[in-house]
Amino acid sequence: MAILVGRETRVICQGMTGRAATFHVRRMLNYGTRIVGGVTPGKGGRRHLDLPVFDTVAEAVAATGANASLVFVPPDRAAAAMIEAIRAGIALVVCVTERVPLIDMVRVRQALDGSRTRLVGPNSQGVLAPGVAQLGVMATTSARKGGIGIASRSASLTSEIVAQITRAGLGQSATVGVGGDPVHGLTLAQCVELFDADNETEGMVLIGEIGGSDEEQAAEAITRLRPRKPIVALVAGRHAPRLRRMGHAGAFTSERAGSAHSKIEVLLAAGVLIAPNAHNVGELMREALRSARNSAAHPI
Amino acid sequence: MDLHEFQAKELLERFGIDIPGGRVVESSADALRAAEGLGGRRFVVKAQIRAGDRARHGGVRFADSPRTAAVEAGGLLGRRIVTPQTPEGGALVKWVYVEEAVEAIQQLYAAVVLDRGSGRPLALASAHGGDDIEDRAERDPAIVQSIPLTVRDNAADGDFAGLAGRIGLSGAALASAAQLLRQLAQAFIALDASLIEVNPLALTASGRLIALDAKLSIDDNALFRHADLRALRDYMERDESDPVELEAQHHQINYIRMTGDIGVLVNGAGLALATLDMVCDAGGRPANFMDIRTTATSLDIARGFRLILDNPAVRSILVNVHGGGMQPCDTIAEGIGIAMRRGYLRTPARDVPIIISMAGNHAEFARTVLANTGVPHIACSTPWEAVQKAVTCARAESSSWLSSLVAKRA
Numbered sequence: 052m053a054i055l056v057g058r059e060t061r062v063i064c065q066g067m068t069g070r071a072a073t074f075h076v077r078r079m080l081n082y083g084t085r086i087v088g089g090v091t092p093g094k095g096g097r098r099h100l101d102l103p104v105f106d107t108v109a110e111a112v113a114a115t116g117a118n119a120s121l122v123f124v125p126p127d128r129a130a131a132a133m134i135e136a137i138r139a140g141i142a143l144v145v146c147v148t149e150r151v152p153l154i155d156m157v158r159v160r161q162a163l164d165g166s167r168t169r170l171v172g173p174n175s176q177g178v179l180a181p182g183v184a185q186l187g188v189m190a191t192t193s194a195r196k197g198g199i200g201i202a203s204r205s206a207s208l209t210s211e212i213v214a215q216i217t218r219a220g221l222g223q224s225a226t227v228g229v230g231g232d233p234v235h236g237l238t239l240a241q242c243v244e245l246f247d248a249d250n251e252t253e254g255m256v257l258i259g260e261i262g263g264s265d266e267e268q269a270a271e272a273i274t275r276l277r278p279r280k281p282i283v284a285l286v287a288g289r290h291a292p293r294l295r296r297m298g299h300a301g302a303f304t305s306e307r308a309g310s311a312h313s314k315i316e317v318l319l320a321a322g323v324l325i326a327p328n329a330h331n332v333g334e335l336m337r338e339a340l341r342s343a344r345n346s347a348a349h350p351i
Numbered sequence: 352m353d354l355h356e357f358q359a360k361e362l363l364e365r366f367g368i369d370i371p372g373g374r375v376v377e378s379s380a381d382a383l384r385a386a387e388g389l390g391g392r393r394f395v396v397k398a399q400i401r402a403g404d405r406a407r408h409g410g411v412r413f414a415d416s417p418r419t420a421a422v423e424a425g426g427l428l429g430r431r432i433v434t435p436q437t438p439e440g441g442a443l444v445k446w447v448y449v450e451e452a453v454e455a456i457q458q459l460y461a462a463v464v465l466d467r468g469s470g471r472p473l474a475l476a477s478a479h480g481g482d483d484i485e486d487r488a489e490r491d492p493a494i495v496q497s498i499p500l501t502v503r504d505n506a507a508d509g510d511f512a513g514l515a516g517r518i519g520l521s522g523a524a525l526a527s528a529a530q531l532l533r534q535l536a537q538a539f540i541a542l543d544a545s546l547i548e549v550n551p552l553a554l555t556a557s558g559r560l561i562a563l564d565a566k567l568s569i570d571d572n573a574l575f576r577h578a579d580l581r582a583l584r585d586y587m588e589r590d591e592s593d594p595v596e597l598e599a600q601h602h603q604i605n606y607i608r609m610t611g612d613i614g615v616l617v618n619g620a621g622l623a624l625a626t627l628d629m630v631c632d633a634g635g636r637p638a639n640f641m642d643i644r645t646t647a648t649s650l651d652i653a654r655g656f657r658l659i660l661d662n663p664a665v666r667s668i669l670v671n672v673h674g675g676g677m678q679p680c681d682t683i684a685e686g687i688g689i690a691m692r693r694g695y696l697r698t699p700a701r702d703v704p705i706i707i708s709m710a711g712n713h714a715e716f717a718r719t720v721l722a723n724t725g726v727p728h729i730a731c732s733t734p735w736e737a738v739q740k741a742v743t744c745a746r747a748e749s750s751s752w753l754s755s756l757v758a759k760r761a
Contacts, residue, residue, distance in 0.1 A: 075676060127575060149645070152573035153465055153545055157502050160470035176675060188676035190712040205621020210673040210711045211734065231620065233545075234470040260621050264468040287624035290631040292607045292640055296436035297353050298403040298548040298566040299485045300464040303475050303495050311628075328632055329625035330735035 053180030053225040054200065054245040054252070055143055055169065056119065058085075060184055063117040065090045065108065065124055065132045068099050072123035075147075075188050076100055079121075082185040087115040108139040121177070121186050122146040129173060130155035137168045144236070145186045146172035156234035163236065170236025176206035176228040187228065197222015198253035199336060202242030204229055204260050208287060208329065212256060215333030221340070224252040229265065239265040240272035247278040254281045254340050256332060257323070259314055261288030266314040270321040277322075281339035285326040286314045352569045352584050353401040357448045359567035363547070366538040368531060369561045373450035375399065382424030385449040386417035393452035396423040400442035403566065404434035406482045410444075413452065420449055439610075453561050455553035459518070460484055460495070461532055462548040463507070463539040472500040472507050472539060474532050478518040480551035500536055507536040527560050542580070543573030595658055603647035604655040611636025613745050614659035614668040614703070616687075618643040618678055626671045629735060635742035638665050645677035652686025660690070660703065667744035668705045671734045674712030684709070684717035688724030704729060704744040708737035 062079075066072050067089025077100060080086055088103045088111050095106030105111040108120065120141045124132040129148040136144045137159075151173045163170055171178055177187010182196040189206065193214040199221050203209040206228055213226055227242050229235055239257055246252045255278070259266040266286060273282060289311040315325050324339055326332045354362070357375040364370050374385035386394050394417070398410035405411055410432045414420035424447045433441035460480035466473045477495045479487055488495045496517040500507040515528035535547050546568040553561045574581045588597055599606030605620065613635045617623035623642040630637050639659065643652055659668055670687065674680035687705075705728040709717050721728060729744075731737035 071677075078676065126572060150572040152543055152576075153570045154502065154540060154543055154573065157465070157471060161502060176677075190673075190675045190679075192712060193710070203621070205619060205624075206675055207617070207619025207673045208621035208625050210675055211622060211625075214673070214710055233465065233467040258621065260624055262467075268468065285625070287621050287628060290627045290637070291624055292609050293439055294607075296402060297546055297568050298436075298462070298550060299488075300462040300475055300546055300548045300566075302485050303462075303488065303497065304464055304466040304468070304473060328629055328735070329622075330629065330733065330738075 053183055054242075054249050055171070055178050055225065055227065056180050056184045056186060058183060060085060060119050060143070061115060061117045062086045062119045062121060062186060063088045063090055063108070063111045063115065064121045065136065066122065067091060067102070068094055068104060069123060073100065075123070079185045082191060084184045084186065087117050108135045108141065112139050112141065117141065119143040119145070119186060122148060122173075124148060126150045126152065130159050133159045133170065134162045137162045137166050137170070141168055144168055144170045145175065145177050146170065147175055147177055147188050148172070149174045151232065153234055156232065160234060171227060172230040172235060174232045174235070175230035176209065178225060178227050180225045181223050189226070189228070193217050194226065195222035198224055198251060199256060200224045200242070200246035200249065200252040200254070201226040201256045201258065202229060202239050202246070203227070203258035204231055204239070204265060205258060205287065206231070208258055211329065212258060212285070212332050215330070216256065216336060219333035219337040221333070221337060224249060233263060239269040243269055243272045243278065243282070244276065247276055247280065252280065254283070254336055254343070256336060257282060257284040259284060259286045261291055261311050261314075262309050264309065267317050270317040270323070273321040273323060281336070281343050282323045283326055283332055283336050283339060284318045284323045285329060285332055286311045286318070287329065352571055352574070352580070354567045354569065354583070355399045355401060355446065356397065356565055357399060357446070358583065359565040360562065362542060362567060363538055363562060363565055366534045366541070368534050369559060371450045371453050371561055371563065373448050375446050375448050376424060377446055378428065379421040379425035382447060382449050383417050383421035386414070386420040389449065389451050391451040394420040395450045395452050396420050396427065397448045397450065398427045398430070398432050398444040399446040399448055400432050400437065400444060402434055402436040402442055404436050404482055405432065408432055408434040410434070424449065453553050453563060454555060455551070455563070456556050457554040458551035459528070459554055459560070460550045461528070461535060461552050462546070462550070463500070463535045463544070464546050464548070469499060472502070472536070473497045474500055474509055474511065474514055474536060476514050476518045476528065476532065478520070484550065502540060505540055507540050509536065511536070523558050524554060527558065531560050542567070543570045543577060544568060545570045599641070599655060599658055602651035602654045603644040604651060605640070605642040605644065606655070606658060607640040609637050609639050611638045612664050612666040613741050614638045614662060614665040616641050616643065616656060616659060616668065616670045618672050618674075618683060622671065622673055626669070626734065626738070629738040630669065630742065633738050633742045635738070635745055638662055643678070643683065645675070647678070649682050649685035649689060652683055653689035656687050656690040665703055667741045668703055669737055669741035670705065670707040670709070671737060672709045674709070674714060674717070676712060679713035680709045680711060680717035681713045681720050684720040688720060688726055691726050692724060706731060706737045706741045706744065708732070708734045
C-alpha cells in the first residue's frame with residue numbers, strides 16, 4: 052500500500068459546500084476516493100454532491116467513521132478548521148488553503164503536539180496514491196501506479212516530475228506535497244521515514260527549494276535511517292534573484308543560510324543523488340533503480 | 352511586508368518600548384527644523400532603507416549640530432545605499448530619520464523571530480549588539496542566546512528572565528531586559544509579525560533600555576485583520592515599490608526583475624525557480640522571475656505576459672507551464688492569446704520569439720487555444736527543449752540586433 056492513504060481511508064471535506072471545494076471533491080470522487088461527507092458550520096443536515104453535510108468534524112466522525120479530512124476553508128478560518136480536525140482525532144488532515152497567517156500555523160503546530168494527527172500542508176496540493184486515492188487538488192493525468200515515492204515542497208514542479216517518472220516507465224507509490232509555507236505539518240524528513248517503511252516504494256524523489264530547513268532535516272533523517280532505496284533530490288533556486296534581507300535574526304534560527312548550494316551539499320553528504328536539473332530527475336531515478344537492482348542481484 | 356525603521360519604532364512604542372526622540376524628513380531643510388525641534392547636542396541621521404547592515408555602508412551619520420544634521424541628510428537623500436542585505440542595485444533613500452543621539456554604556460541585541468524548523472517563535476538576545484553581530488556570532492555562536500516561545504491566547508510566553516540572565520545581565524538590567532523581551536513577544540503576536548529585531552539596544556548609564564534601531568516584518572497573509580497596517584502597505588507600495596513588480600502583484604503574479612534577456616513565464620514558484628536554474632545552466636540569462644499564482648485569471652495572465660513584452664531587454668520569451676488541478680494550461684494559453692490579440696506586440700521590432708512548453712492538466716486543449724488565437728510561437732514537447740530553444744533565440748536575436756546597429760553606423 053501507499054503511504055498516508057489507502058483503501059480504508061474515509062475522507063470528509065471541511066468546507067465542502069464552497070465552489071472550489073465542490074469542483075475538487077467531484078474530481079476526487081471520480082478518481083475513486085472514498086469521500087463520506089462534508090463539514091460546513093450552519094449547513095448540517097443538508098446533502099451536497101449526494102453526501103451528508105455536518106456542522107462539526109466530531110459529528111461527521113461519529114456518523115461516518117471518517118479518518119481523514121481535506122481542509123478547503125478560506126485562510127482566515129483555516130487554522131480553526133485544522134485545530135477542530137486535530138481535536139476530533141482525525142488521523143490525516145490535508146490542508147490545501149493558501150495564505151494562512153503564520154501565527155495561526157504556530158497555533159496549529161502547538162495543537163498537533165501530542166495528538167495522533169498527521170497534517171499535510173497548508174498550501175499543499177495534497178496526497179495522491181495513484182490508483183488508490185486522491186486527497187487534494189493536483190493533476191492526475193500523468194500519474195501511474197508504481198514504485199517511486201515523491202515528496203515535494205512545490206506543486207507545479209511535482210506535476211512536472213510525476214510526468215517524467217511516468218515517462219521513464221516507473222510510476223509512483225504516492226506523491227506528497229508538504230506545502231510551500233514556512234510553518235507546515237508533515238516534513239520531507241517524515242516523508243523519507245514513511246517511504247522507507249513502505250514496501251511498495253522502491254525509490255524516492257525529494258523536491259526541495261531555497262529557504263527553510265526541510266532539506267537539511269531530510270538529510271539528517273537519511274543519515275540516521277540509511278534507507279536501502281535510492282533517493283534522488285532536486286533543489287530548485289540555484290539561480291534565484293537576490294532578495295532584500297531584514298537584519299540578522301534569520302541567521303540565528305534553524306533556517307540559517309538555506310541556500311540551494313548548502314542544501315545540495317548536505318544532501319550529497321547523506322548519500323542522496325542530486326539531479327543536476329529539473330529535466331533529468333526521471334532518467335536519474337531509472338538509472339539509480341537499475342544499479343540498485345543489479346547490486347541486489349549480484350552481491351559482492 | 353517590511354517596514355521602515357521609523358514606522359517600526361512608532362509601532363513598538365505602543366507596546367511600551369523606549370525609543371529616542373526622532374522625526375522622519377524628506378529634505379535637508381526639514382532635517383534642520385527636525386533637529387532644532389528635538390533639541391539636544393548630538394544627532395543621528397539615518398537613511399530609511401528596508402534592509403540591514405546600513406551603518407557599516409554609509410547609511411548612518413552623526414552630527415553635532417542641527418546644521419550638520421541638515422548637511423548629512425542632504426548627502427543621504429536621493430542616494431542609493433548598497434549593503435549585503437539590499438537587492439543588487441541597492442536601495443534608494445527617499446526618507447531620512449533624524450534622531451537625538453543616545454549615550455550607551457553597552458549595546459545589546461534583542462529579537463523575536465519565527466523559527467521555520469520548529470514552527471515556533473524564538474526570542475533571541477545578546478550582550479554584543481551592533482551591525483557586525485552576525486560575523487561575531489559566526490566566530491562565537493554562544494554570544495546569541497535563544498528561547499522558544501509558546502503562543503497562548505494573545506501573547507507569547509517564555510522564560511524571558513532566564514534568557515536575560517544567560518546573556519550575562521543581572522539586577523535591574525536583567526529585569527528591564529526581561530520586560531523588554533516580553534513586550535517584543537507581545538508585539539510579535541499582536542502585530543502578526545514574522546520578525547522584530549532591536550539592534551542595537553542601548554543600555555544607558557541610568558539603566559534604561561532604548562531601541563536605537565528596529566526592524567519589523569509583518570506577515571502579509573495576516574493583513575486582512577490589520578486595517579491600519581494594510582493602509583500602510585498600500586501607501587508604501589505606491590511610493591516605493593518597483594511599478595512592474597507591483598502591477599504583477601495586483602494580478603496574482605509574483606514578478607522579480609532580473610538583468611538578463613530571456614523573459615520567463617511559469618506557473619508555481621518551485622517550477623519557476625527550477626526554470627531559472629535550467630535557463631542559466633543552458634547558458635542563458637533570465638530577464639525576470641515570474642510565478643503565476645493559481646488564483647490568477649486569464650486576464651491577469653494577459654497583464655503578466657504584457658509586462659514581459661514591455662521589457663525592452665527581452666529577446667525571447669519562455670513559457671513553461673505544468674497545469675495542475677487549480678490552474679489548467681488552457682487558462683494560461685487564453686491569457687497569452689488575449690495579450691497578443693490586444694496588440695500588445697506593438698512594433699515589428701518587438702516581434703519576440705515565444706517558446707512554449709505545456710504539460711499536465713488540459714495541455715492538449717491549451718495547444719488548440721493557442722492555435723485558435725493565432726499566437727505565433729515555437730511549441731516544444733519538454734521544458735528542457737523549450738529552455739534550449741529560448742536561449743538560442745535570445746542569442747540569435749541579440750546578434751541580429753547588434754548587426755543591424757553596426758549596419759546603421761556604417
